[in-house]
Amino acid sequence: MTSLWVGIVIMIVGCFALKYAGLSVPERVLDHPTTKRAADLIPVALLGALIAVQVFADDGSLRIDARLLGLVVAGVLLSLRVPFLPVVFAAALVAALVRLL
Amino acid sequence: MTTDRSVIVDSLGVGLATGAYGVSFGAISTTSGLDVLQTCVLSLLVFTGASQFAFIGIIASGGNPVTGALTAVLLGSRNLFYGLSLAQRLNLKGAQRLASAHFVIDESTAMAVTRENTRQSRLGFYWTGISIFILWNLMTFVGALAGEKIGDPQTYGLDAAVGAAFLGLLWPRLTSWHARLVALFGAAVALGLVPLTAAGLPIILGGGAAVVLGMLWRPKAAA
Numbered sequence: 001m002t003s004l005w006v007g008i009v010i011m012i013v014g015c016f017a018l019k020y021a022g023l024s025v026p027e028r029v030l031d032h033p034t035t036k037r038a039a040d041l042i043p044v045a046l047l048g049a050l051i052a053v054q055v056f057a058d059d060g061s062l063r064i065d066a067r068l069l070g071l072v073v074a075g076v077l078l079s080l081r082v083p084f085l086p087v088v089f090a091a092a093l094v095a096a097l098v099r100l101l
Numbered sequence: 102m103t104t105d106r107s108v109i110v111d112s113l114g115v116g117l118a119t120g121a122y123g124v125s126f127g128a129i130s131t132t133s134g135l136d137v138l139q140t141c142v143l144s145l146l147v148f149t150g151a152s153q154f155a156f157i158g159i160i161a162s163g164g165n166p167v168t169g170a171l172t173a174v175l176l177g178s179r180n181l182f183y184g185l186s187l188a189q190r191l192n193l194k195g196a197q198r199l200a201s202a203h204f205v206i207d208e209s210t211a212m213a214v215t216r217e218n219t220r221q222s223r224l225g226f227y228w229t230g231i232s233i234f235i236l237w238n239l240m241t242f243v244g245a246l247a248g249e250k251i252g253d254p255q256t257y258g259l260d261a262a263v264g265a266a267f268l269g270l271l272w273p274r275l276t277s278w279h280a281r282l283v284a285l286f287g288a289a290v291a292l293g294l295v296p297l298t299a300a301g302l303p304i305i306l307g308g309g310a311a312v313v314l315g316m317l318w319r320p321k322a323a324a
Contacts (some may be wrong), residue, residue: 003165004135004166010171011153011170012147013150015173016144016265016272018177018186019140019149019177019203019205020198020202021181022182022184022187022202023184023187024188027189030181034316039182041182041315042175042179042312043151043270043274044280044283044287044311045109045283045287045312047267048308049303049305050155050158051267052287052291052307053158053162053291053307054158054263055261056292057292059300061295066261070265071257071268074268076128078269081154083118084119084122088122088265088269089271092257099258
């Protein structure tokens with residue numbers, strides 16, 4: 001329990017510091033093409049890794065189950081421009097229904 | 102010429118749509134092992150959705166909270182760059198910057214930087230940021246209570262909802278083949294590491310490897 005709070009405090013301090021620093025530092029400090037490229041790539045790379053682990057990992061091994069079907073459904077709906085919340089609900093619903101079968 | 106009124110209406114629309122998905126965060130968080138207070142503290146004081154989802158995702162998979170927090174902060178690094186482009190447009194003084202920083206997120210930035218003048222940039226930023234903040238927190242609380250009742254995340258497919266939420270956050274960024282390949286590479290490295298490392302680490306290592314790849318490999322057309 002306590003270690004969860006440690007993580008939460010790190011996030012509170014770290015995330016606020018980044019937001020505040022952005023508003024405060026002179027733009028030229030970070031205005032470099034390489035820095036900007038890295039800033040664009042970080043969320044893409046991390047979210048890719050997060051999706052993979054969330055969908056396939058199961059206690060240190062890989063497993064294919066209803067989560068993958070949920071992801072496929074989400075991908076199809078997103079490509080049809082369905083908004084975020086219905087996509088998330090649909091993915092959960094499909095996974096839950098498949099498990100009932 | 103955009104009127105102030107239409108800036109506010111657009112901002113509220115984005116605010117309602119985005120704030121509503123606080124319910125999915127709240128429900129997934131309490132089924133991932135956080136309590137209602139911890140869940141609400143995250144939404145109130147961290148207030149950057151992708152980072153919050155990353156943290157609970159790593160906790161749910163059995164990862165160390167510190168690894169989870171570092172991944173979340175790294176994911177929050179984009180807010181630093183949002184702040185840079187907002188600083189010139191909002192033109193804020195010292196204390197105003199301190200009071201406004203919390204509302205620097207994807208959506209408030211998007212609704213501010215496209216405006217023609219400081220006044221409308223500020224309208225877009227605050228109306229979007231504050232409306233999301235209010236609704237995101239209310240809906241987090243509602244979701245957190247519901248999640249406590251649900252208990253096991255598999256019951257309603259909430260474990261599948263997390264992957265879908267991440268895909269929803271990633272989707273608008275997949276505008277080039279370069280971005281798609283970086284995301285896929287991050288996913289592949291992370292999966293390769295799952296059997297080999299402690300939970301949580303595959304994400305930060307896979308993501309890190311993919312950033313390096315993306316920096317080294319530049320498509321000719323995008324020079």
